[in-house]
Amino acid sequence: MMYQGLFRKPKNALEIRDGEMEAGQPYIADDAYVKCPKCRKMLYAADVRDNLEVCPECGHHFPVAARRRIELLVDPQSFQEMFSPGAGNGEGREKRAAEAIEAARNPIGFPGYEEKLSAARQKSGEQEGVLCGLARIGGLPTCIFVMNMDFMMGSMGTAIGEAITQLFEFAAEKRLPVVGYTVSGGARMQEGILSLMQMAKVSGAVKRHSDEGLLYAVVLTDPTTGGVTASFAMQGDVILAEPGALIGFAGPRVIEQTILQKLPEGFQRAELLLKKGFIDDIVHRRKQRTYLINLLGLHSDQIQI
Amino acid sequence: MTEAVEYRAYRRVEEARAKGRPTGRDYIDNLISNFTEFHGDRRFGDDAAVVSGIGRLRNMPITVIATDKGRTTKEKVAHNFGSPHPEGYRKALRQMKLAEKFHRPVLCIVDTAGAYPGIGAEERGQAQAIAENLMAMMSLKTPVISLFIGEGGSGGALALAVADRVFMMENAVYSVISPEGCASILWKDAKKMKEAAECLKLTAQDLMALGVAERVISEPENFREETRQAKQVYYRLEDLLYEEFQWLRKKSEEELLAQRYERFRKFGRPDSEQRADCQAGQ
Ligand SMILES: [Zn+2]
Numbered sequence: 233m234m235y236q237g238l239f240r241k242p243k244n245a246l247e248i249r250d251g252e253m254e255a256g257q258p259y260i261a262d263d264a265y266v267k268c269p270k271c272r273k274m275l276y277a278a279d280v281r282d283n284l285e286v287c288p289e290c291g292h293h294f295p296v297a298a299r300r301r302i303e304l305l306v307d308p309q310s311f312q313e314m315f316s317p318g319a320g321n322g323e324g325r326e327k328r329a330a331e332a333i334e335a336a337r338n339p340i341g342f343p344g345y346e347e348k349l350s351a352a353r354q355k356s357g358e359q360e361g362v363l364c365g366l367a368r369i370g371g372l373p374t375c376i377f378v379m380n381m382d383f384m385m386g387s388m389g390t391a392i393g394e395a396i397t398q399l400f401e402f403a404a405e406k407r408l409p410v411v412g413y414t415v416s417g418g419a420r421m422q423e424g425i426l427s428l429m430q431m432a433k434v435s436g437a438v439k440r441h442s443d444e445g446l447l448y449a450v451v452l453t454d455p456t457t458g459g460v461t462a463s464f465a466m467q468g469d470v471i472l473a474e475p476g477a478l479i480g481f482a483g484p485r486v487i488e489q490t491i492l493q494k495l496p497e498g499f500q501r502a503e504l505l506l507k508k509g510f511i512d513d514i515v516h517r518r519k520q521r522t523y524l525i526n527l528l529g530l531h532s533d534q535i536q537i
Numbered sequence: 538m539t540e541a542v543e544y545r546a547y548r549r550v551e552e553a554r555a556k557g558r559p560t561g562r563d564y565i566d567n568l569i570s571n572f573t574e575f576h577g578d579r580r581f582g583d584d585a586a587v588v589s590g591i592g593r594l595r596n597m598p599i600t601v602i603a604t605d606k607g608r609t610t611k612e613k614v615a616h617n618f619g620s621p622h623p624e625g626y627r628k629a630l631r632q633m634k635l636a637e638k639f640h641r642p643v644l645c646i647v648d649t650a651g652a653y654p655g656i657g658a659e660e661r662g663q664a665q666a667i668a669e670n671l672m673a674m675m676s677l678k679t680p681v682i683s684l685f686i687g688e689g690g691s692g693g694a695l696a697l698a699v700a701d702r703v704f705m706m707e708n709a710v711y712s713v714i715s716p717e718g719c720a721s722i723l724w725k726d727a728k729k730m731k732e733a734a735e736c737l738k739l740t741a742q743d744l745m746a747l748g749v750a751e752r753v754i755s756e757p758e759n760f761r762e763e764t765r766q767a768k769q770v771y772y773r774l775e776d777l778l779y780e781e782f783q784w785l786r787k788k789s790e791e792e793l794l795a796q797r798y799e800r801f802r803k804f805g806r807p808d809s810e811q812r813a814d815c816q817a818g819q
Contacts, residue, residue, distance in 0.1 A: 419713045423713075424737045425711060426749075430804065432675070435675055458692070462671075462692040463667075464668070467672055486718075487654045496656075
């Protein structure tokens with residue numbers, strides 16, 4: 233089989249023995265290699281990890297779990313988790329956020345939702361689909377939220393809406409900028425209309441923060457669709473996107489089913505949105521931290537803490 | 538349980554979509570005098586899915602924004618079956634800003650399966666248009682009431698419903714996703730839409746219990762026909778809307794906006810009463 237030659241650097245002969253691949257029984261751990269969906273090359277998972285979860289061959293941006301993304305973005309050890317469900321061993325607001333997750337357990341009694349939540353917690357190791365908190369980016373104190381695709385496709389329910397709303401309210405009060413990373417399949421339908429209401433609720437908090445003259449920068453990652461795009465993803469003062477990210481209101485399949493034709497290549501991708509004037513720039517993951525440090529610095533005369 | 542009782546929610550959905558049901562335009566004709574239609578978003582074009590203009594509710598000048606599905610097949614096509622493109626939402630926002638300037642209250646009449654999912658709509662920023670409306674409506678310094686008369690489809694309906702009050706016609710529905718869409722995503726079977734409708738809590742009564750709507754307006758048996766009973770519904774609506782707008786207009790701008798913020802802030806807040814109501818409703 234031809235796969236073998238594509239492994240860039242087998243560590244030793246024991247790891248990939250001749251014939252193993254042909255038998256369809258690779259003698260390797262399942263997670264040692266990943267296949268790049270863009271260039272289709274087999275890559276060492278460790279190489280991808282060391283390269284900020286970006287394909288070293290073609291630059292494809294792999295999905296990143298929220299906690300890992302924060303690690304890549306903020307000053308070392310500066311992240312203090314607040315408001316996100318699961319952060320709550322504190323008092324007051326943090327405690328309220330922790331309670332939000334309890335409240336959101338199954339607000340409209342949707343059948344099977346609790347099991348889905350449990351499975352998502354198991355899979356992601358997180359309590360909900362967003363991490364929020366306070367961190368330093370290039371020394372500048374910043375409120376951040378990072379959504380998590382691993383958690384029920386990044387769908388937004390009441391717990392996420394509540395956490396992000398509390399973050400913006402806190403940022404407005406403390407006069408801090410907000411940096412957000414979005415990834416979402418849309419609203420969480422198991423919470424029915426209450427998930428839709430989160431779009432309005434977060435928009436209200438973004439508006440109040442904005443009216444205080446404070447900066448909100450948002451980075452759209454693959455994929456950002458539905459109710460998240462139609463609210464806080466598109467409400468940043470500065471809107472950035474990762475290369476190749478799918479960004480839209482309706483999902484591609486819904487559109488194809490509606491118009492009964494295939495969508496053109498590159499449709500709803502970050503590159504097209506840039507051309508159409510809906511985002512400020514596309515920033516490679518490697519450059520995001522530097523970009524944001526510069527951006528925050530240019531707005532930092534407004535920061536008083 | 539009989540099927541009729543079991544699937545009461547989906548029967549509302551069917552009624553909300555029924556042919557011959559009064560359209561946005563019918564409500565304008567029956568509620569508003571001297572209606573003057575204004576067109577266009579001043580950016581791209583005029584979206585006929587959204588009908589907007591000014592007129593009088595009794596003696597009060599008012600801005601009206603309605604999604605309109607159209608009556609005849611020809612009209613339906615012209616109005617894109619009531620599914621707006623971004624320019625429809627931008628036209629609505631332009632009218633809202635004018636309402637603010639001239640201290641007119643805003644009545645939004647909502648009847649849409651949702652914002653249109655098409656190539657042009659996406660390329661011209663459907664999500665951005667909706668997001669902008671949500672943010673702008675949160676701070677619009679004039680009273681807003683949204684009246685749901687048929688389908689209230691997700692973000693495309695919400696973009697006209699960040700309001701101080703939401704009134705629902707008895708057979709109107711309002712949901713984050715269509716029952717068919719929900720069933721096909723969750724259960725890979727769009728034919729389970731009746732079960733999905735039940736689970737989504739999308740009826741007017743459900744929405745009242747959840748705190749999403751403030752009032753349900755009862756409909757006559759044969760609301761699809763122009764009867765005396767149908768006329769009476771409009772008279773009653775006129776009274777209700779007029780009184781509610783008068784009440785909202787007494788509030789200071791600060792109070793109005795603070796209460797509008799709180800109206801949405803409560804959803805999903807751990808200590809909010811809305812949750813208790815919802816639990817009790819089950
Ligand atoms: Zn690649």
